[in-house]
Amino acid sequence: MRSVSIVAAAQLPVQKTSSQDLRTMGTAVIRQVMDQANVDRVDALYTSNMLADELEGQKHLAALLADEAGLAGIEAFEARATMASGAAALRLAFLAVASGDVDLAIVVGVEKMSSGPATPALLKALDARRELPDGKTLISQNAQLMQAYFDLYHLPADALAHFSVNAHQNAQYNPNALFQDRLYTTADVLDSRLISPPIRLLDCAPICDGAAAVILAPTEEARRYSDQSVRLLASAAATDRFRIADRSQPLALTAARLASQKAYRQAGLKPADIHLFEVHDAFSIMACLQVEAAGFAETGEGWRPAAEGEIGPRGRLPLATMGGLKARGHPIGATALYQVGEIVRQLNNQAGPTQVPGAKTGLMMSIGGAGTTIMAHILGK
């Protein structure tokens, strides 16, 4: 298997409502990332998006972006796994380059959630037969997990609020973050509007528009394109059952355990070797469960690093260093590509005030549904 590197990463500022349409966002970020790598041609374009079928009446997005970007001719198709689609497209590109079949691949994630009613389309990440008739939503499932976690471990009320506080704290230094000027205390989180008990507004990532892209190349050729390339040391995916009631250990976030274990094995690293963790903090409970599942805390202790001030950029376990899904924003199909770009910045010592000192490795996690599909990628300098 060829070693694979990320040789360029670009992203548009996350916005509540972008003034650009979906295709313009996609082509803009493709041009940016190609300029960065100083290439006018690539071998393949892999895309991720979750909602264009419904919100834009548009399938065939990979070929469309290739056409719009003046790249018609090249290989182009899409990878999907609902909210983990960006990670799926990244993994597809990883496999293509690792195999030796593709030398230079762009991965672009783009989502314009402001185009229409996103919520009904997001619901399609759940099992339409076995979950929706019970009135389940993604939020209600996360609420169920959060309540179960509090019930089991008898935590202080603000145990999880620290994740959101940290994300907003970090986002203020990220010019591409949706929320750069909203700093909160844990009291603010606990006072925010109740959405689905016990989940409050400030436990949730926002609906927004965004596009981000990376270019992958064989490590041995990476220097042709950049002197700031970062190796993609591991790429792994796993699944769990859809219904929480069908999972033997719902709080174990089994797919996250499986995916991160595979990724550690592939990279030859262990949790202690990871310098920052770009967590899929669509809900604060998910951040907590991923900290445990990825091996950074014992069962029932995932909230402690947050509550004990260890998740800031200079802490033992820096999380959501550029705002995370919570405060950078979560433009679904683009999210994982924002995460990649942020880790690349960190590993190149370009993260400004939230720079993790000496960061050489980063783990990122992506979740589709309420823990159903989980992908883990490890980047290393």
Place this chain on the structure above:
Amino acid sequence: MRSVSIVAAAQLPVQKTSSQDLRTMGTAVIRQVMDQANVDRVDALYTSNMLADELEGQKHLAALLADEAGLAGIEAFEARATMASGAAALRLAFLAVASGDVDLAIVVGVEKMSSGPATPALLKALDARRELPDGKTLISQNAQLMQAYFDLYHLPADALAHFSVNAHQNAQYNPNALFQDRLYTTADVLDSRLISPPIRLLDCAPICDGAAAVILAPTEEARRYSDQSVRLLASAAATDRFRIADRSQPLALTAARLASQKAYRQAGLKPADIHLFEVHDAFSIMACLQVEAAGFAETGEGWRPAAEGEIGPRGRLPLATMGGLKARGHPIGATALYQVGEIVRQLNNQAGPTQVPGAKTGLMMSIGGAGTTIMAHILGK
């Protein structure tokens, strides 16, 4: 790059309206293909489907089929390229196994077009901005190409009808074909209902339900699973511009040329080395243009092998040997997996009355939109 083999292939009979729902069809064919390879676990499940977002209100199909099939835990995600989605998923699995990262991968394609109004969802393969407002449909685009072809080359009226006649002739021996008892003459094709001039009903593949799956493994381990494995010698993809008006040579089917040339190069073969061609004959004009683009006939001559009786199982260029999209049926996301399974049968000398004598190599082509995305795969014994 590791050599990759297909070690099992299964399919459900194509039906106008299956009595099974989408997930049952998918899990049934997953079980069949796993039984065939005698495995109770695989490393990854890659799926293809085009219409479940709209017709079933269901995304996240890869994880759903993993869950339903009792495989929760494994890696699972989807690949998409509209009507070429099956080929995209096959290529994803090819890359995964070729890279060395995945040892055993199922590819399953499933489509239940009878679940609801398929036509509006199929339209999303076109450019929603630049084609739909002009009233374009997939049929009207193919009609435009067919008319241009007839106008340019002044062909006999029945020049393309032979493709459909051959497909139905072959389908009568395929127990999984939708149309096993409808034999037509070229006069029948020309007398059939006019759909979009000059396209008639019998120029078009039918709307139907189907599911098919294959298992891929490294060639060096293929014998553990089967004594009838077939090598996947090449996997290639290319794109073209969406709007026919934007293509410099619309009748060249440029993406088919690019994809087949890449595939030949990868396999170290030339057109004359191919023993059968499973063509994407969703429309008869597309069959003709692919014959030219894949190097089996000169420009403007793609209809001749059909008209001159050379496309039957014992002809110079056997096409659609088990009925093709036209008569086996075209359950969109599953179609390419039917094609793979049919080539596997041919290369194992199990195709019955439509067996191509001594077949050792087969080319398959898959098309998304009106030639926008084209993938080519070559199988060899």
